[in-house]
Amino acid sequence: MGKRVAETERKYEAAGRTGEPDLEGLPGVAAVRVLEPAELDAVYVDTPDLRLATRKITLRRRTGGDDAGWHLKLPSSLADTRTEVQAPLGKQGRKGGPRVPESLLAEVAAILRDRELVPVVRLRNARRRIHLVDAAGSPLLEIAHDDVRATLLDHGDGAESAWTEVETELLDGGTDLLDAVEKRLHAAGLRRSTSPSKLARALGHRLEAAPRPPQPPTRARTAADVALTYVHEQVAAITAWDPEVRRDEPDSVHQMRVSTRRLRSALKTFRRELDRAVTDPIGDELKWLAGVLGLERDREVLADRLRDRLAELPPELATKTLAARIGGDAPVHEGARKQLLRELGSGRYFRLLDTLESLLADPPLLDAAAAPAADAVAKAVRRDHRRLRRRVEPALRMEPGHERDLALHEARKAAKRARYSSEASQAVPALRKAAKKHTKRMKAVQQLLGEHQDSVICREALLRLADDARAAGEDTFPYGVLYQLERERADTVERQLPKEWPAADRGRLAG
Incomplete structure (x- = not known):
């Protein structure tokens, strides 16, 4: 099976006029380290009726950056946290499309069953990143500024959209640091994103119209x-x-x-x-x-x-x-x-x-x-x-x-x-x-x-x-x-x- 990690992150979008957040004096942070920008290119795959996306699961093949490969993201009971299962890029499929690693398919077999997977969205992202590091130079938290371009595939008629967002991800810090950074981002004119993921934002109305899994009753009256x-x-x-x-x-x-x-x-x-x-x-x-x-x-x-x-x-x-x-x-x-x-x-x-x-x-x-x-x-x-x-x-x-x-x-x-x-x-x-x-x-x-x-x-x-x-x-x-x-x-x-x-x-x- 693929490598499994817990990913805790939050996404933000502009609430109006924005400025640069003040990152001075954050608890436990000794310095801000600027990283090289990266060009990320990801293709997300799902069934035509979006069985993964409607269950808040994403499966993508991404090139560029320092974690190129396949990424399967699964819901978690912890706030702002998902389980990410990673696998190498591997080879292209027989039809030229991405071939999903068996280790990742096994994770969602009970959801996909024997249904076909197709590319549904392509996301290209110009990413600028900084790390907040401690006194020893170890990174505690990453702040990424993303310029995103999304293209709908598989009956999406190639419709495109674009937006910018800011993403914070814990590396070795605690949620108290996440909260402290969030206050600084709010002060700079940012708010929590209304979309749970880039994929959900790219799919938009298509995801809203997709059939949802059945839900249990909320009360035991009958x-x-x-x-x-x-x-x-x-x-x-x-x-x-x-x-x-x-x-x-x-x-x-x-x-x-x-x-x-x-x-x-x-x-x-x-x-x-x-x-x-x-x-x-x-x-x-x-x-x-x-x-x-x-x-x-x-x-x-x-x-x-x-x-x-x-x-x-x-x-x-x-x-x-x-x-x-x-x-x-x-x-x-x-x-x-x-x-x-x-x-x-x-x-x-x-x-x-x-x-x-x-x-x-x-x-x-x-x-x-x-x-x-x-x-x-x-x-x-x-x-x-x-x-x-x-x-x-x-x-x-x-x-x-x-x-x-x-x-x-x-x-x-x-x-x-x-x-x-x-x-x-x-x-x-x-x-x-x-x-x-x-x-x-x-x-x-x-x-x-x-x-x-x-x-x-x-x-x-x-x-x-x-x-x-x-x-x-x-x-x-x-x-x-x-x-x-x-x-x-x-x-x-x-x-x-x-x-x-x-x-x-x-x-x-x-x-």
């Missing part, structure tokens, strides 16, 4: 508001985790899988508010996506668990041969990751994201969606809790063994759904206190049942490993010891669950 808010959150989470998964960031596969499961669960919980004829096929595709993510995630969980059990063995049993067989899954990991990335680059995945976007833009609401939020959502949570009860209580009465393992696994899935619907209900002020308590109880049940299911999966893996070891003429006794360690962990859960369930099966939302 059942539809709660359902759509939760669905929005999970769709946004899937999109946000996508580039992290592609970069192989720790825990990213797990988090994206959880968001996928939460979303699928929500579509089931709110089946009385959202038309199942629309949402059931989406749920099937979400199940597929969770399975794709599970190929890698389940391997990670199993590998970690096997290593934990291996550490519990006496030294004389924890042989190198045993450790090599348990930990010898690097080729499996590489294969699972390659398959995951193939699926995340597939048309099937991109069409699922398109469908989710359409669902949010035009939700298939039923009459029940107009019901007041508190009553309707409380009923939905109680339904999910009763479903959990119908799975837990019969499982507790069963004898230990394979059938009970299957029953507890079904209970675990029901516990997840009960937890997720309870999370969604926290958006309703009248339910928030009860929902937080209920969510905590459901999470505890889910984790307990999850520990049991992980033990079941681990024991199955140990039996397979033992068969492989036997076929290779290796000692299989350590596998039996490991199996027993896992059996004891499952037994602990099976003894604990009858004590924990009554504490979870209570409260306002327990049904």
